[in-house]
Amino acid sequence: MTQRKVKRILNKVVNVKKKQSLRNGFTTGTAAAAATKGALQYLLSHKKPDFVNIPFLSTGSIDITIQSCKKENKYTAVCMVIKDAGDDPDITHKAEIFARVSFVNNNENPKTEITGGEGIGIVTKPGLEIPPGEPAINPGPRKMIHQAITDCFLRYNQAGSVHVEIFIPKGETLALKTLNARLGILGGLSILGTTGIVKPLSHKSYIATIDSALSVAKASGCHQIILTTGRRSERYVHQYLEQVYKKAMPEEMVIQMGDFFTDAIRLAMEKGFANICVAVFFGKAVKMAMGASCTHAAKSILSIEMLSQWAETITGDSTFSKKIKESNTAREAFFHIWEQYPVVIDFVGQKVVESAQAYADRSITIGCIVFDYEGSIVFKNENI
Numbered sequence: 088m089t090q091r092k093v094k095r096i097l098n099k100v101v102n103v104k105k106k107q108s109l110r111n112g113f114t115t116g117t118a119a120a121a122a123t124k125g126a127l128q129y130l131l132s133h134k135k136p137d138f139v140n141i142p143f144l145s146t147g148s149i150d151i152t153i154q155s156c157k158k159e160n161k162y163t164a165v166c167m168v169i170k171d172a173g174d175d176p177d178i179t180h181k182a183e184i185f186a187r188v189s190f191v192n193n194n195e196n197p198k199t200e201i202t203g204g205e206g207i208g209i210v211t212k213p214g215l216e217i218p219p220g221e222p223a224i225n226p227g228p229r230k231m232i233h234q235a236i237t238d239c240f241l242r243y244n245q246a247g248s249v250h251v252e253i254f255i256p257k258g259e260t261l262a263l264k265t266l267n268a269r270l271g272i273l274g275g276l277s278i279l280g281t282t283g284i285v286k287p288l289s290h291k292s293y294i295a296t297i298d299s300a301l302s303v304a305k306a307s308g309c310h311q312i313i314l315t316t317g318r319r320s321e322r323y324v325h326q327y328l329e330q331v332y333k334k335a336m337p338e339e340m341v342i343q344m345g346d347f348f349t350d351a352i353r354l355a356m357e358k359g360f361a362n363i364c365v366a367v368f369f370g371k372a373v374k375m376a377m378g379a380s381c382t383h384a385a386k387s388i389l390s391i392e393m394l395s396q397w398a399e400t401i402t403g404d405s406t407f408s409k410k411i412k413e414s415n416t417a418r419e420a421f422f423h424i425w426e427q428y429p430v431v432i433d434f435v436g437q438k439v440v441e442s443a444q445a446y447a448d449r450s451i452t453i454g455c456i457v458f459d460y461e462g463s464i465v466f467k468n469e470n471i
Contacts, residue, residue: 112173113149114280115184116228117141119253121151122186124235125166129156130190131243136166142234143283144227154183163189172285178264179276187252199236201229201251206258207278212271212339214306215299223267223277224253231283253278269338270299294350300342301358307339311362313454314344314351316371316382323462324366349380352446364454364471365443369432370417372457372466376438378445394420397435402428418460425465432457436466 142148172180203222258275328336344351399408414420454470
């Protein structure tokens with residue numbers, strides 16, 4: 088084996104290890120707590136901090152760099168922290184998170200007030216952890232901010248009342264790339280975090296969003312929910328509902344589950360929904376029909392071979408089955424099926440219902456809509 092070949096193999100090993108050891112980051116809630124602690128520490132010590140230490144809500148702590156810190160007057164300071172999501176593809180990665188802290192020496196009745204400023208969304212719908220009318224700063228981050236203030240007062244042996252304003256100058260623009268508006272969080276981002284840590288490529292945050300959307304739907308009076316895998320399928324669902332009911336239906340009843348098929352079914356059941364519909368494109372439908380709990384390409388490989396086996400069992404046409412098996416994608420297979428044996432699509436749709444029913448109580452009604460790749464409905468069971 089040549090040295091060049093050995094080097095190439097070693098480089099591959101190193102690259103694999105790099106991919107396996109992705110870097111953790113910290114949440115917007117942790118960033119807000121750090122900015123708060125930096126500002127209050129500056130007011131109490133009269134020295135600009137280079138960094139602050141923030142305990143996580145789970146375990147451990149982190150030193151976070153204070154990017155900027157200034158006094159607006161004798162009683163108010165503003166600090167900024169840059170959100171670091173590690174190797175997670177987070178919309179708020181590198182966002183500038185600010186805290187404006189005003190300190191009033193009031194030892195008799197000390198209290199802390201936390202508000203949201205520019206770029207922080209306002210909750211407008213019931214069902215979330217924060218009531219309507221309040222800034223979207225969740226309980227976890229609020230707890231971290233309170234802890235940061237307590238730590239400062241203990242360190243400098245002082246007490247008093249503090250007003251904290253969290254703001255993100257580009258928050259409103261960033262929020263357009265999130266699902267906040269669907270949850271009724273308008274005008275900016277939400278300050279999130281249940282542990283304070285962002286784990287790369289973690290699915291917990293998306294599942295938490297599904298859970299929140301279901302809570303909003305329940306609080307809004309929805310009795311049926313429709314789970315879609317993305318924006319396109321969601322758009323087609325609303326178009327279908329408007330055609331049937333001759334009016335726009337509540338947007339809360341249609342919820343994006345992404346790739347988390349069984350998690351969404353489970354959460355919807357736990358929320359008490361008795362009628363759950365799944366609306367998907369054919370490619371995702373095949374994965375669900377096969378019983379895949381997660382339909383992401385990295386989690387569940389679409390088995391054209393299985394689709395081919397189903398096709399032969401249903402049609403008895405081995406030539407057709409071979410054509411399906413030789414398809415490169417589900418999209419290609421779909422066009423062959425739709426042209427010759429659309430009954431195979433009906434079979435896939437019924438299998439989706441069976442797969443969903445396996446994760447739900449028998450008392451729950453499961454509906455299914457399968458779209459072609461242009462948004463036309465190619466399967467719909469009687470439960471819709």
